[in-house]
Amino acid sequence: MNIFKRSVFRIYQKILHLSMYFLPFKEPLLFEGETSVEEMCKHLRIKNINKLFIVTDENIIGFDFFKETLNILQENKISVEIFSDVKPNPSIQLIEVAYQKYKEDKYDGLFAIGGGSAIDLAKGIGIRFTHPNKTLQSRKGILKVLKKQPLLIAMPTTAGTGSEATVACVVTDEETNEKYAINDPVLIPKIACLNPKTCLELPQTITATTGIDALTHAVEAYIGGSNTKKTKRMAKEAIQGINDNLLDSYHNGNDLQVRMNMLKASYQAGVAFTRAYVGNIHALAHQLGGMYHVPHGLANAVLMPYVLKYYQEKAYKKLSELYLVIDNKANPKEEKENSIQFISWIRLMNKEMNIPEKFDLDVSEESLLKMSQRAYKEANPLYPVPMIFEVNDFLKIYKQAIQKAN
Ligand SMILES: [Fe+2]
Structure with a gap:
């Protein structure tokens, strides 16, 4: 990337970073x-909330906790x-259906019960409700x-x-x-209810991939x-929580305390x-979700080791600091070695939870290029990543991570 373009991106990120101090992150x-x-x-009663x-x-509606x-x-x-019609990767078309139902009556608020899809769909309803004459597409981006x-x-x-802790509402346009x-x-939920009973019936694969999604949030925020x-602080605490609890929650999903600890770690990663x-891992993952319906957590889990390795010395220092969170006996001066160990730790967790090393997808050169261009557009200039990727960098990572990248 030429120096001028990189400088413009970095200045944009710096201005945004500074302006964040003036925004109401509540x-x-x-x-x-x-x-x-x-x-x-009890709190809702005091606040006179009567209809949700x-x-x-x-x-979810069949589960005991519901x-x-x-x-x-x-x-x-x-x-x-x-x-109860939420589907994975909520579409703007489905949000429109839900919004039409929501506006038929008068409610004191929205109560999203589910994974990110339900929460994001509820955020989408709120956006439409407050912008009845604007499409969701037109609200894409920041602020x-x-x-x-x-x-x-x-x-x-x-x-x-x-x-439950974030400013983001991630949506998919079914047409494109x-x-x-x-x-x-303004999209940060007013209330978050972390109830470990909600996770008791989660299948192991969902526990695994969503747990690594939380880890990706903490890692990308930190680096x-x-x-x-x-x-x-939040990112480090989240990584500590994930190191202590993710494999336990995968192997022993009925343990309420372990489930609670993972909910807390995920929340902390969200705040971070x-x-x-986030960064380039998410930019790459979102395109696989949009074009091939790869579940978001799985996409991040497979991609994260490739991207962190690709950063090389640009991320050694930060990844080494994160490795010290999970191994306090490691030598802080061995930054390169620690960052390699950190990536190995992610690979080992993936392996233990039966997450594959590559995507079992057959993707044409044309689609790879399209995804890479979209990933570039998503990441730049917004994400303050350790290394700004060109379209070609995204393409290389996709080729490494996809089984049949033609
Ligand atoms: Fe994510």
Whole structure:
């Protein structure tokens, strides 16, 4: 990349980083633990919240925790309408359907119960509700929502996307197969309810891939150039939590404490990346999600080792610092060795959780180029990554990570 272009991108990122200090990054009001729904409902009663629009998917409505949540809402005289058609990678077309239902009646807020898809879909409803004459496509990018949103409560059922803590609403356009984010601090949910019972029935593969998604958030936030003291601390705590709990939650999913710890780690990673951004791993992953419906967590899990290795000396220092979080006996001066060990740690976790090293996809040269161009557009100039990628860098990584990249 020529020096002029790189300098322009870096200046853009610097200005954005500084301007973030003036934006209202308000963390959600947090309710945690097995009794979090009861405590939250007490709070809602005090705030005179009487009617909520629940956004979820058809699997979740069959789970015990969902029925229990409905009972607690009913005991607190909070009535609900349930929209249970959420699908993975929520489309702007589906958000439109949900929004039309939401505006038929008067609600005190939205209650998203699910993974990132449900929470993002609920955010999308809020955006449409406050911009009835604007399309979601027109809000793509940063700071294009701006208006105060309806009350949004998020109860994540995976640990996870961190969407309960973030400014991002990630949507897919079914017509163009393009996946992109709408980012605005007004999209941070007002309330997050971290209830470990929600994760008890998660299949192992979802526990694995969503857990690595949380790890990717923490890693990309930390190695990027837009950190604050708080985002660094949050990212490190998230990595510590993931190191201590992810494999346990994969092998022993019925352990409520381990599930709670992973929800907390995912939340902390969310707080970190919503301020410090993600990076090239996410830019690459989003295109695989948009064009080939690769689940987001799986995409990140496969891609992360390739991208971190590709950064080489540009990321040694930061990756070494992260390695010290999980191995306090490592020598801080051995930055290169520590960063190699950190990447190995990710590979080993992937392996233990049966995450493949490559995508089993057959992708034409033309599609690879299209994804690379889209990844370039997503990442630049926005993401404060350790190394700014050209289209060709994205292309190389896709070729390394895809089994049949023709
Ligand atoms: Fe993510």
